[in-house]
Amino acid sequence: KDGSILNSMSSGGDGVQRVTLSPDTVTYAGVAQSPGRRRVHAIAPFRAPPERLVPPAMACSSRKRPRGSVGGAPARRRGSRSTRKARPRRPGMSFVRGFAGHTEACLFDWDGDGAASGLCYRDVSPAMAGPGEGPKMKRHDLRDTEAIGMMFRAVLLVSLVLGWQASSALGATRYVPQQYPTIQAAVDAAAAGDIVQVAAGTYSDVTHPCGHNDPTLSIVVMKSGITLRGASWEGTILDARGLGRVITCYGTSDVVIEKLTVTGAAPGGPPFAKGSILCKDAGTSVTIRNCNITENQSNGVFCAWAPIVNIEHCRLWRNEGTEAMGGGVFLIGSGVQISDCHFLGNESVADGGAIATMGACSPVITDCLIEANYAAQGRDGGGLFLTSSSATVVNTTIQYHSAPADGGGIYAGDCALTLRNCRLYGNSCGNDDRGGGMALYFCPNVLIEDCTFAENGATGTSKGGAVYAYASAGMMIRQTTFAKNYGPVATVYVDEGSGVTLEKSIIAHTLYGGQAVFSNGDLSASCCDSYGNEGGDALPAGSNNFSVDPLFCNTGWMDFDYRLQVGSPCLPGSPYTQACGNVRIGGEDDCGPTDVPFSAMDLPLRPTLLGAPNPCGGEATFVYELPEAAEARLLIVDAAGRCIRTIQDGNLSAGRHAARWDGKDTEGRPVPGGVYFSKLIASGQQVTRGIVVVH
DSSP states (O other), X not given: OTTOOOOOOSOSTTSOOOEEEOSSBEEEOSOOSSTTOOOOEEEXXXXXXXXXXXOHHHHHOOSOOOTTOBTTBOOOOOOOGGGOOOOOOOOOEEEEEEETTEEEEEEEEEOTTSOEEEEEEESOOTTTSOTTOSOBOOOOOOOOXXXXXXXXXXXXXXXXXXXXXXXXXXXXXXXETTTOSSHHHHHHHXXXXXXXXXXXXXXXXXXXXEETTEEEEEEEEOOTTOEXXXXXXXXXXXXXXXXXXXEEEESOOSEEEESOEEEOOOSOOSTTOOSSEEEESTTOEEEEESOEEESOSSOSEEEESOSEEEEESOEEESOEESSSSOSSEEEESOOEEEESOEEESOEESSSOSSEEEESSBOOEEESOEEESOEEOXXXXXXXXXXXXXXXXXXXXXXXXXXXXXXXXSEEEESOEEEEESOEEESOEEOTTOXXXXXXXXXXXXXXXXXXXXXXXXXXXXXXXXXXXXXSOOSEEEESOEEESOBOSSEEEEEOTXXXXXXXXXXXXXXXXXXEEEEESSEEEEESOEEEXXXXXXXXXXXXXXXXXXXXXXXXXXXXXXXXXXTTOTTSTTSHHHHTTTSOOOSSOOBSSOXXXXXXXXXXXXXXXXXEXXXXXXXXXXXXXXXXXXXXXXXXXXXXXXXXXXEEEEEEEOSEEEEEEEOSBOTTSOBOOSEEEEEEEEETTEEEEEEEEEOO
């Protein structure tokens, strides 16, 4: 338009990047969907005869042209170069085209000799081409082409050229084992943008050095820009068989790992370089999705100073952090997003059975189910261990965890933490420790909102059946339900140096003599319902607090249904809520259908069984899953193999079930301390797990 070219995409506010092209500049002028993650790739300048490209007037104008003219300009007889008049500068041809995951912008010019030159830019990013900056491109005078007939050939040739460019941009697919004998051979041959497609089967070629002073051998060492894809997570199995690591990513960018089972990784490796999948060093950006990461003798995923790691729709089951924190995932100095994942039965020799962070991490955990993971004896955080981090946990269930020390479900130290729309069920801390559901130390900025803490516990002289806070100022608990938590002191324990605001929340039915709240620090409460707590319902001075039965939908033990019956005093419309802005009090709505947000909760391939806490003080919860409807028996046997108690005996549906053992034998007598075994028999298969009883 008027001697310049302007192609733009988006209006800036819709999250889509906008690219502006002018006759001599390509600039970034908008916001990418994922800021900071884009890269710019300059395709080498090229020159081609004019008949290979559509002239700008032909490409950009739809006006009817006079016969014998080009672009509306009268045709003239060819003459010698010396007799030709200089032509004014005219715009070249530009276009913007989209491919899967990126956009390509191209600008072409014709010089005085009729030859063309151009540049293409893909995924222009603010990090590499800021406003007013960008790759410069020298202008050339343009000349008309020589004959109309050549233009029709040009249209066909341009289509072929652009089709070839599009296929190149999308990358090649390299097949294992059809074209390459090993996964590593295919990765070595691949270029950025390629897909390494691995057929169903088991691959155990643990022979490839990782470099970077890492002596560990790996099944595959990834390169930047490569997608490693299996046929399905059940069908394509990468099994290290205890010989080394499965997948290594050192400083790689734009890597995708998907549709695989990753198993059999051995313990070992240099400090801060462990795990069945290792993502390490600045520049690393890796997406792991639709994977089954299971039964590794090392962390499921280990991320060290990796700025961008996404773990999506994965199962992390029964991994053992034998040398580091975080049996399922360990993070140090990394930015990680974990979404729609299922963590089950992971163990750590240190802190954090499922997930552990340290050193300026920024994890975001959404839509996950984290259950029955375990931290080693004397360590913190049965489910999550978060230190020196800024963590966000949304719409996630954290249940059936045991920590021998503090924080049965979550331990957070020196953290900023947001917990929104989460459920913490059936977690416990060690005797004489703190925070059955969650323990907080030196956390200056904590928000707990729209959550439910139920049946979490602290025994002995422990403090805080649901929540314990020490030196944690600026803590807000809003619209949260605390129900049937247990402990000798209180459901919510606010220790010295902490400042906690409790509003529009329910604290009900605290067991084992515990009261609703206890404070050695600064605690305020408003618009809260405190009811039926064995040690007392008293709340600190505040406004519009009350003590009335909240009318939960189902009050059975381990039903975990703490929604509100119609007519509850905590639902909008009651006299109590009208005094508080007529909004819901507590973390749950009324008794409508329960949503199941976890698409990663696929049925197991075989029966599974886990017990928590372990060790236990005499009571334990067993969580087990069946791949199909079947007759199932759950037994407790002693070290000599004698059955001392039958917990379950009958037909059950496919899926997840839970049963509670009270620590007694068939005669109703408490069993003595020692080692016992839970045994699940179903679908012609048997699963046995040890459990220690300590009195």
